[in-house]
Amino acid sequence: MSEALQDPAELSYEQARDELVQVVGRLEQGGTTLEESLQLWERGEALAARCEEWLLGARQRLEAARQGVTGENEAQN
Helix, strand or coil, X not given: CCCCCCCXXXXXXXXHHHHHHHHHHHHHHCCCCHHXXXXXXXXXXXXXXXXXXXXXXXXXXXXXXXHHHHHHHHHHC
């Protein structure tokens, strides 16, 4: 994990998810030092948090869209 990594806040959902899958895979394989494992874990936590942010944002947008549709339907009645 010595290569320069992009800030999770700059990643799309798909980029963060794909990298998270890679991090989990490396942790599951083992063979890393304790320090490397800790760095991977911390990176995974940051990536998971980024994915959660994206999903929460998507959920909020869906709810807003539903509210808009519901509000339009009520106004038409």
